[in-house]
Amino acid sequence: MTEPRKINPWLKSALEFGPLVLFFVTFMRMRDKTVTLGGTEYSGFIFATLVFIPVLVLTTLALWRLTGKLSPMQIATLVLVIVFGGLSVWLNDPRFFKMKPTIIYLIFAGLLGLSLVLRKNWLGLVMSEALPMSAQGWHILTQRMAVLFLGLAVANEIVWRSMSETAWVNFKTFGLPLLMVVFFVLNSKLFERHALPKDGE
Template identity: 30%
Template sequence: MSPKLGRWVRLFVDYAGLVAFLVTIAITGSAIAASWAVVAGSLAALAAGLVLEKRLAPMPLVTALFGVIFGGATLVFHDERIIKMKLTILDGGIALFLLTGALRGKNPLKALMGEAFHLPDPVVRTLTLRYALLFAALAIGNEVVWRTQSTRVWALYKFPGTVVLIFLFALSQTPLILKHAEEEPGTGPKP
């Protein structure tokens, strides 16, 4: 597969479920119809990844699993509240995972980041607690939005709303990360 085609396949695999959801909800305004779309788009993305890339990409796999479980339950019970609660459960689960790990003396954020950042453990604990609070706030925000606003407004909160909020939060943590970033092995002192 050519590199250019590979990029398009990667984009399709990563975003087909989300795009199908957003387009359908924008056209129909129905979370039920969008649930059909997210299930179909997610399964198509997984199939494309498996056939064309010979692998199941982790993030689309998680997205597809959540999409199929919550989208399927929405369709079976014909209740759009189920798909709307997915974001609450996902964000709340992330917050609980981070908070539980931190309270047990672990650094779950460090495990997720891997070798991306080299930070002292106390700084990672601070970031872990901050991210736990962020995801708890996003879960609460989702509950408020889907219970008080139209499905279209909720869809905008879901995307791009939460993505923008997470990006801005991550950007706000940059000074802490830069202040405490450890030197790479074999590099000289920081200026």
Template identity: 35%
Template sequence: MATVEPRKNPKWVRPAVDYGGLVLFLIGFLIHRNLMEATWWLVAGSAIGLIVGFVFEKRLATMPLLAGGAALVFGGLTLIFHDTRFLKVKPTIINLAFAVFLLGGTVLKRNPLKHLIGEALHLTDAGWRTLTLRYGLYFLFVAALNEVVWRTQSDTTWTFFRFPGLQVLALLFSFSQVPLIMKSAGEAEALHVGDKPVAPDE
């Protein structure tokens, strides 16, 4: 009997879930030149993104759920209190939370990053510790950078820093970690091969 392959989601689903809210936020700001108006677009886009993800993927992935949920919470606070500071401090709070999670795990001799993406990468314990430490420091840097930008620059500058600036920064940082990942993955593979039992001579 022929097996039925699971239906693949359209290619636009994942980008829509991950970036739909931010794209609409930028579009809203370019149209209205006003952060309060743009926040409505962000909230609507984030809600739609979560719904699309659930409809097509039959689940809410962890990272999109955190990002979308935070956008709804901070966006909602911005609209309720008519204060854009809630929107502006969101990247600070979220990145600080990630930094504490990763750096705290490192201090406790844990590998929280491995638990998050361990299925996608196979690294040595030393590689995971180094990668976790680097990402923790990166999130700490981004949190501080966001504070500097929103407190010293115009709404227009901060909006473009928020998107696509932070996404470009994250992409560049991730690329900079490729040498470490490849080196550690090679070492992990060598250890795995070395641990295999040697077949007896026939």
């Protein structure tokens, strides 16, 4: 198996989070405006989506070119952004793009749940390089992450269906990543308790 090539962590972060930041900035500048393209009027949200899609494609391809590898989540995100973002632009309907995080999180919750049923360590295959842990540790983390993704899917549905577009964009840009960070911080004891010994220990 080919090892991913190392790149500057700042460059990696810029490529991973840059498209989302650009979407946020574009939306905030255009949210009260309309843009006419090809004789059709688009809201600021749809225009921000239209900007976001090709930028995400380019940055994902750049990551793949620089590292030689993409994670399953990056691939799934790219495909669903193209599909659901493309539908939002094509049909001039923001609901499809807002549903995209729900679909992503349900897919991952389902895959993690299936791995538990089949007694397979799929999460460990993806994350073991960053978090070397025992089989028991991966089993516990898989259970917790399945619940996390299910909860995030429900939260996304509640926010986009009951709140304003600005509230959803803020939730998407800052709330969802923050919840993921908090989740891993709260599980730090699990990582310590089930960490595999390093070479020489």
